[in-house]
Amino acid sequence: MARYGMVVDVTRCNGCYNCFLACKDEHCEQAHPGYTAPQPMTGQAWMKIVPKERGQFPKVKQDYIAMPCMHCDAPACASGTNGGVYKRADGIVMIDPQRAAGQQEIVTKCPYRVIYWNEQENVGQKCTFCAHLLDAGWKEPRCVEACPTGTLIFGDLDDPESPVSKALASGRAEVLHPEYGLGEKVRFIGLPKNFVAGSVVFGDTDECATGVTVTLVGEDHTKTTQTDAFGDFEFEDLPANKWFKITVSAPSCDTQELEVRTTSSLYLGDIVL
């Protein structure tokens, strides 16, 4: 028996929404008896896309985080549902449309908020990894099939040769909210953190300051980089809400020092040497 999981490689996603649309196509106004009741035509997103914009003009980054059900090993939504929510042998977390009828609380029990209430069917609904298709012999859910960039990687976690196992073996995949401790079987590569960036200018010539050394020092961090041809520098993947000291220095120029706090991703603008 396979044990299914998914890796979402955020660094590959171009925000095409094919996964969102393929999911809608599979489930909207169509029941899959024994698995799911029809999803309403609008209002739910079993494959939700969370656009995330970071930085300030003109240093901006845009990412898209695909958010299906995390198919937790210890699903928070299952507790107290008397089998309304259950985990299959292959690890897929299912909501039984009959047994979970009326159990509106499961929507808020999910800390990821990926369960949706269907008023008409009187039941909570969510992603099933297209269990009805996997049981019929399909190799992957609709969202993965529709993904053009290899962002969504799916397969058997127990098979070391499966694409998902290989993606996990890279060591780059992480849980979206490890603090929940739910044993999430959907993991992410390249989740956007905070960056600090700036542009260094030589004040005397008003030219882009290329090849200037920039150092970032924080509690547990010391990073050094060089400015590029545009005088731009960038430190990525910084923790939130931490203080950092940034030092910009070039030969025969006064060193500039800035203290910044990563309340969000920051573009510091022009730093004139």
Add this chain to the structure above:
Amino acid sequence: MAEQTFVNCTAGGPIRVHVENGKITRVRPLIFDDTDAASWTIEVDGKEYTPPRKACVAGFSLTERARVYSDDRILYPMKRVDFDPKGDRNPQNRGKSGYVRISWDEALDLVAGEMKRIRTEYGPEAITSRAGSHHNWGNLGYRSAAWARFFNLIGFTDILDNPDSWEGWHWGATHTYGFYWRLGNPEHYDLLEDALRDTELLISWSNDPDSTHGIYGGNDSAIWRLWLRDQGKKTIFIDPFHNYTAAHVGEKWIAYRPGTTAAMALAIAHVWMTEGTYDEAYVAARTVGFEDFQRYVLGEDDGVPKTPAWAAEICDVPARTITALAREWASHRTSLAGGTKGGEGGACRQAYATESARLMVMLQAMQGLGKPGVSIWGTANGPPYNHTLEFPGYAQGGFNLIAEKPAVNPIKQRLYRLTAPDAILNPPISWMGEGFCGNSIEQQFTKFTYPLPGHSEVKMFYRYGGAFLSTMVDTSKWVRMYQSPKLEFVVNQDCWWCTETRMADVILPACTNLERDDISEWASSGGYSLHASGSANHRVIVYQQKCVAPVGESKSDYDIFVELADRLGVKQEFTEGNTMDQWIKKMYDWSDMPKYMDFEKFKEKGYFVVPQIENYKPTPSLRWFYEGRPCDTPDTSNPKRATDKAHELATPSGKVEFVSQTLLAHTPDDDERAPLPKYIPSWEGHTSELFKKYPLQLISPHPRFSFHSHHDTRVPWLSEIPEHRMWIDGYNYQICRIHPEDAEARGIKHGDVIKLYNDRASVLLAAYVTERVRPGVVHSYEGASRYDPIEPGKAGSTDRGGCVNLLTPGRMMSKNVPGMAPNSCLVEMAKWEG
């Protein structure tokens, strides 16, 4: 009934359609099987790049179930309630009055009767018609075939399309490097491999292939840009909007002011000239007129050197950034993307965009265009490609390829799409340029007058598919045109209610291409875009299988035209006794397909993947020109190919022309498209008088989530994508991207309903506040599927549907260039209080 599956094709790729009990249940990308031809592999530095074994279709291609069963489908023929062909026609009520259901017989008798009356009273030229672009797909069942054959057969005043997606390249770049047979876009062969191997830096200037898909290639090329990133190639984006491709693979965003492309290009040339960082040998051997260009750039004639400091003021980008850009460009083997097909891009749909498009070519010429890694390439065309299997594109002639007697329109009178309303309301009008000038550069100088002497004015408009009201410019005039008594009769034939459907007297419901059979190739237009299926990883020839019965009482376009042809007495000429099935077989027989797959097998399987050429040898675009060899690419439309001038470009000199010999010969005194291109401040831009009243520049690129108007609100799922539309107080508004500074200055918050307005119109939109547009620029897509004026039927009424082209100027690009300039548009905005 058991589930069945069918294969069909869309403007974003081939699909597999699942059907149960006569209803579509599922629309999937086409997945290739083991019996399909192998995919190609490109090997670079020990790494192998090969595409997925599936069609990576556009998002909208996956919405066909919702689109086929959309609430916006036209289900039966209708007649406007206050239209009486024998009495009062009430044209002033077009757009306002409701409709009553009628039978097909009544509808067809009425339409055919009016056509006969008008042809008798005024002549066949009194009927005009035009099709919108790409609401369906197929080589036979739709606009370039069924529609075209019918109207060419009976004769009509055709409407010349303007090259709306690549205006500046069409009317400009052709004078610099030829390629008029590609409407100004360069050949694209093998540029993917060339870039993976030899390009070091990519510059994406007004180019967003993750949204525009090489036109019909869907998301197939998205992975190429990941491969380029994997090879360590940086991409710099120059665009007022931090576009989707920039979000995907961008390293640097240079957010310049719209309408100032030429100034930045000139400043880059200035850096190269003064620092000696251009390819002098190439310029000497492969170009003409460089001395004149150099004098202009260095300011030797006008006293104004086009320095980065000069451009900085105009472009609102620091001079040091322009200098650094120029140095990066010159110090790397750089590929320039001026749009998804090399050319295209929103920058070419602006005032005087002939100049900026020509300068794009000149910049690359200064860096040795055609050298390994140095190309003009949109990063969305040009994988390894087997051109040897001949199969016609949708625009390659349709029935005329296979009919015993081709249908040729005998009527010489023409309208021009951009000015059709002006022509009908206030004739006479005249213009220069034949729309798509793909047969010769001379077509750009052909003069037209409407009405043509001895010809009747147009009295009837047979509108077919799509939305000019949301895709052309200053489109309130279309409303005024439709309401004019000069149009005695208006028909609209479409699958869905669209922006102009409600302007018709009679509405005819057509079915989609999922409800009928057809034949086509994915992404292949043929004609002026030869080998366009190179925007996809695999060539896929499709037998488009009818998946379900036509919805409601809708009929295939072909069947509708057969019925009308019958009533007009030309059924035999139209069909030549063929059924659609027989026509499809004839097109299959015309092509090379019989050498590869038996017809019955093709019909049953639904598609064929064209195999790669064994021992494939790439022939990168323009390498032949760079090396001074005869053209060796498969660009068989190149008029000099296989002649003794095959090593030349198709310009008069055979070289890149800094000073255009064609313009010198035809319009030597034109100071707006002079033989030598210049920066000319926009007639509606940041230096215009109007800027004081309307200080925001609106850009309205092609939409990301819909092909023009063809998906948009018809698909409720698209309306839930927050970067497309937003639901506010029960209404679904198109979004408008606004920089936080501009929003704050007007008390506008994200998610507010705003009114975008100028003297031409006002449109309600949803405010999408983002750092991804530069201050002073607002961004909202062309191509709304809905025109929803608050006062129905009143031209100039505030629109809630999102037709931002009501706001854009109707003025032509320049005095001798009949191109549209929607991205030269000044507006103001305010929070809408209702």
